[in-house]
Amino acid sequence: MIDKNKKQDLSTAARLSVAPMMDWTDRHCRYLHRLMSRHALLYTEMVTAPALVRGGATHLLDHHHAEHPVALQLGGSDPAELAQAARLGAEAGYDEINLNCGCPSDRVQSGTFGAVLMKDPGLVAECCAAMIEAQPREVTVKCRIGVDDQDPEEVLPEFLSRVAAAGVGRMTIHARKAWLQGLSPKENRDIPPLDYDLALRMTGLFPALHLSLNGGLSTLDQASEWLEAGFDGMMYGRAAYHQPWDVLGQADRVIFGETPPHDSPEAVVHAMLPYIETHLAQGGKLHQITRHMLGLFAGRPGARGWRRVLSEGATRDGAGTDLVLQALEQVTGQAVRA
Structure with missing residues (x-):
């Protein structure tokens, strides 16, 4: 029922x-x-x-x-x-x-x-x-x-x-x-x-x-x-x-008349980091997750750099959350810490 x-x-x-x-x-x-x-x-x-x-x-x-x-x-x-x-x-x-x-x-x-x-x-x-x-x-x-x-x-x-x-x-x-x-x-x-x-x-x-x-x-x-x-x-x-x-x-x-869980795509990236770390610790690869994140900054300055860093680096052996933060610098214009 x-x-x-x-x-x-x-x-x-x-x-x-x-x-x-x-x-x-x-x-x-x-x-x-x-x-x-x-x-x-x-x-x-x-x-x-x-x-x-x-x-x-x-x-x-x-x-x-x-x-x-x-x-x-x-x-x-x-x-x-x-x-x-x-x-x-x-x-x-x-x-x-x-x-x-x-x-x-x-x-x-x-x-x-x-x-x-x-x-x-x-x-x-x-x-x-x-x-x-x-x-x-x-x-x-x-x-x-x-x-x-x-x-x-x-x-x-x-x-x-x-x-x-x-x-x-x-x-x-x-x-x-x-x-x-x-x-x-x-x-x-x-x-x-x-x-x-x-x-x-x-x-x-x-x-x-x-x-x-x-x-x-x-x-x-x-x-x-x-x-x-x-x-x-x-x-x-x-x-x-x-x-x-x-x-x-x-x-x-x-649509739902409520406050969103995060106020920016940058905040979403940071919220993804623990999930990414867990996935990597279980033997997963970075690109399996970051391929879905490429469009997060669509239409914003730095979006191309964000996509480039992730696309070129996420498939490499040992790629981890440091690469995600490096890609985020392309959008923010400054070094980003976890």
Whole structure:
């Protein structure tokens, strides 16, 4: 049984979330993002149900307690397997289990999941019902407005209706089609035109659903505008990753009406140092963390020097927090102490 208070808390957190992004939103990235916003809902990279259930790759569920609220995104199309994977996610402590119905990559299609599932809303509903039945966490869905030659005006309402009937109360709409043939995953993030108006109309058609908007969002000002227009939440992808301070550093104040945990990206860097030291002491490498920090000073004087020092030095043997402080000098213009 889903805890109603937790469900409400997640709905509030989902007013602003960071999209699941392959090779980007790993646990180090999520820890960094949490230092900038106490409230934004964070998502894992997509983890495939077969990897967890058949492959026993439960290490993919590792996360830090400080990341909460944090959701696990699953990929798959077999209801029984997804149910088992969702159960593993709940046991690992994730606050939400999300089903990927939006990723257009070839390897996702070959597994009959991701955006290709837009063609079979009945199967998605069956998968979601099985996941809901198997464990106590809220199950959500991230989808596109359609794929290939589908008419989004017909497909999206039908998809939302079928999945909602299965018991899903919160969904995120990436307001672009996905072209499964002819476009690369990167092109699918840019070339298909955005249709925010269609996604917004869904908020009127399905007032009981909590609907978040995803796709092409680049500034925090857009969040306030679209929330006022009728969306329940906003999900940021590349902007939150490449300009994390611009989006997440101000999110608690602008979206949640609270004081942010840190008042500058410099303070965030210092707050990361103990985490980095722990990671290095456990045998980890500096670049595994600092690759997610390159955009912290985007648009500020010294940002290029910050990126250069980290990019050139973090992969070297023995690189540690001294290098991070050296990179920070490129921004502050003076020697920095831990």
